[in-house]
Amino acid sequence: MKSQKVSFTLNGKATEVAVEDRTLLVHALREELNMTGTHIGCDTTHCGVCTVDLDGESVKSCTVLARQAQGKTLTTVEGLAQGKELHAVQAAFMQEHGLQCGFCTTGMLMRAYRFLQENPTPTEEQVRWGLSGNLCRCTGYQNIVKAVMRASENLQAIALTES
DSSP: OOEEEEEEEETTEEEEEEEETTOBHHHIIIIISOOTTSOOOOSSSSSOTTEEEETTEEEEGGGSBGGGGTTOEEEOGGGTSBTTBOOHHHHHHHHTTOOSSSTTHHHHHHHHHHHHHHOSSOOHHHHHHHTTTSOOSSSOSHHHHHHHHHHHHHHHHHHHHHO
């Protein structure tokens, strides 16, 4: 099968990758670009471990073709931190122990990142609904919800100091 080049911005950097028409974004990220923080789970959009941010929307990269990223901006979990400084969502997950085995964590982080941009001051119920497309088989979600609530508080504090 013939490959074609796809160009997009990945974690703030111009990126080009050659892929076949049928290549899924998750496979291009992991196998061609070495962005292994994006996990492969169910390949059917049910689990959410492959969640990335594509042009300001959470998408499950197991059901997006790599060529659909052409000209877009893509953020993976590797792009959240600024150097050695964790993003507020990542820090909150550490502070609140919002992980157990860690398999779902990258998808949860990416969904929480976008969710908090959509709803910066959510209630616990809204957090549960906002993360409902991402499954965790270990934690029972309580600490994940606490982490997202903490991240919301941290992001609000950052916004206040910057204004």
